[in-house]
Amino acid sequence: MAADVLAEFMDQRLVLKQAAVVLAMLSRESKSRPWINFEAGVGYGAGALVIPIVVRGLAKGEVGLPLGQLQIRDSHEGRDMEAMLADVEGLVNKCRTTVVRTVGSLI
Numbered sequence: 001m002a003a004d005v006l007a008e009f010m011d012q013r014l015v016l017k018q019a020a021v022v023l024a025m026l027s028r029e030s031k032s033r034p035w036i037n038f039e040a041g042v043g044y045g046a047g048a049l050v051i052p053i054v055v056r057g058l059a060k061g062e063v064g065l066p067l068g069q070l071q072i073r074d075s076h077e078g079r080d081m082e083a084m085l086a087d088v089e090g091l092v093n094k095c096r097t098t099v100v101r102t103v104g105s106l107i
Contacts, residue, residue: 016042021049021088025075026063027056040067049091051084 016022022043030036044050052067053075054060060072071087073080 017046019043019048020091024052026052026054028058
């Protein structure tokens with residue numbers, strides 16, 4: 001049982017280390033759970049774009065450190081969701097350009 005838990009933990013960590021974007025969904029219930037900061041921290045440390053998103057009535061001002069230092073988006077605000085999608089789209093386009101350049105140099 002403990003080996004299964006450890007294997008799952010290592011798999012999740014590997015996925016997070018390879019992610020380009022980590023969306024941290026924060027509610028009043030989840031914001032104080034250690035795994036939120038841990039998973040976001042793994043992504044941040046690996047160079048991913050980490051976007052905290054407040055949900056279920058949590059206000060941006062209620063997000064503590066360390067996620068409170070990042071650009072927080074509110075799931076109930078259309079402008080925030082549009083801005084978040086634009087951030088992700090910009091990153092996807094940047095990655096796509098890098099892949100095309102890399103493949104082009106191999107041809």
